[in-house]
Amino acid sequence: MTTVIAFIVIFGALVFFHELGHFIFAKRAGVLCREFAIGMGPKVFSHKKGETTYTIRLLPIGGFVRMAGEDPEMVDIKPGHRVGLLFDQEEKVTKIILNKKEKYPNCRIVEVEYTDLEKDLFIKGYPDDEEEQLKTFIIHPQAAIVENGIESQIAPIDRQFGSKTLGQRFMAIFAGPMMNFVLAFVVFVLIALLQGVPTNEPKLGVITPDGAAKAAGLKQGDIVQSINGSEISSWSDVVEIIRKSPNKKLDFSILRGGKEKDIEVTPKENIVDGNKMGIIGVYSPVEKSPVQAVTSGAKDTYFWTKQIFVMLGKLVTGQFSINALSGPVGIYVSTDEVAKSGIYYLMKWAGILSINLGIMNLLPIPALDGGRLMFFAVEAVRGKPVDRQKEGMVHFIGFALLMLLMLVVTWNDIQRFFLK
Structure with a gap:
């Protein structure tokens, strides 16, 4: 049940902020937004405020903002009625x-x-x-x-989406994926504020209760000056020596409360990828600073954006099989695994998924936001918009192909996780 709730909250938040981006910039441009919906299918909840009806729908697989002018407007009142x-x-x-x-x-x-x-x-x-x-x-x-x-x-013509300038329409569509990147950045900053940002100081972080460091008498906040006589200038130096010394006694010279102390520590042996490594049960030191948190959030957002583009490149070049792609079922199973590791890992997973959703929607594929932006680019070059019926047909075909791909990916997920 915890996984179900976590999945609904995460997926709902990603869709909500994505659609909120569309909604905010469409409203700023003066577009009449008839409906703001989270989910697809039959309505579960509906509330109208001002010009917009806010709905929650049964299937948590997406959402939409229904803008005036995007669909045929109203009924046709003919002479004689x-x-x-x-x-x-x-x-x-x-x-x-x-x-x-x-x-x-x-x-x-x-x-x-x-x-x-x-x-x-x-x-x-x-x-x-x-x-x-x-x-x-x-x-x-x-x-x-x-x-x-x-x-x-x-919806008078000036309230319809198509009547707005190219720049206004571009921002109304681009704002959806943009908000996913903003959400990821905010989540990563929040994690850094709560957990702290790792530093490279030779200072001991949190000590685990069952580690060699605890048994030897080391404490959080101890500053490591030397190990076995070798001067230590950074946390990386501490980690490197410990990893190379499984089951070997190490003489730590530390500074605690302004006083020097010598403590003997024997790292335990740990097998990682078939290699023996030493561990003493100490986390890296962290710093809780708003400035560091913002910097860390920006770095994490950039890092995961780059990683997802690398995976997309491998998919295009054939180094990555389409069978390895995951849909909602795969995301649910992964969420279940991540949830077992704690709230911070779950938050990080949400940030990565948000970036992934933003990038996927920016791909120049018909029916996605990137496909819409591609038609805006063509309009900018031509000086006039593409015929709406032709554009609509392209988006319809693209949507059908996406649904087919979703079925294939979902079936692969079911086979991989439930029909082994």
């Missing part, structure tokens, strides 16, 4: 009721002649209370269409 209109104090239409008009006794019934819900925002028609007289009604920019009791806000 009879609709009900509700007005504000300025006589602007606030609601256009398509059916079940009897539930709105105060609405004004109009037979539609022509409507414009995107540019000039008006509706022309013949009111029932005025025979043979065509009238024009101004529509409020935030008016809603009501069908079967469900309200959907109209």
Whole structure:
């Protein structure tokens, strides 16, 4: 159960911050965001605040921000349709009721002649209370269409995604992967603040209760000055000598509380990759500094970003088999293993997954954010956007292929972990 909770929390956080990036920059550009969803499939939870409906969906395999203009806008109100209109104090239409008009006794019934819900925002028609007289009604920019009791806000052209500048659209899409890198950086900084950042000082860190250091009388904070007469200037020197001396007595000259002491320590033998190495049960010294934590967070983010790109390169060149890829099942199993090592390892795993999600989404593959950005690049070169129907078809094919790949990877995971 702990693993299930950890998986849901980690995956939910990665998706949440990814979609939050899209949402924030789309809202900043003035785009009407109809829905902010975590998960896919049927709705489990729904709450509307302002213009946006916030939902949690059943399947924890993704999320989305539904922006105006990305899907066909509203219903088509054709000439001859009879609709009900509700007005504000300025006589602007606030609601256009398509059916079940009897539930709105105060609405004004109009037979539609022509409507414009995107540019000039008006509706022309013949009111029932005025025979043979065509009238024009101004529509409020935030008016809603009501069908079967469900309200959907109209989206004037200036509130639609496609009407925004190339730069605004680029940032709204790029912000999703960007937030995954930001999240990873914040997680790594938080780990460094809580755990401390390893330093290279020849100072003993935490002493394990069952190690040779504890038995010999060494204490956390002891400064190692020499070992067997060899001067020590860094923690690396301490580690190197200990590793080379399994089951050999070492004379430590330390400084404790301003006083020098000599302590004899015999490293225990440990086998690593078939090689004998000495250990005494001492962790490296750490420093808890906000500046060091930020630096460490940046270094870890860069390191894991580089490592993931290296693995992608091996996949492209054939050095890495597609059978070794993991999907949600593989991530769940790995999360189970990492969770056994403690909260800090779990946090680090979340940071690595966040970077991985950011990089994967930036790949120029149709249906992913990188595919969208690729079309924006083509638009920048051409000076005009690619035909939306053609772009939509490319994304549809890309999505289908991604789903096929997901099925293959998931089946491989099931065979690898459960059908051995």
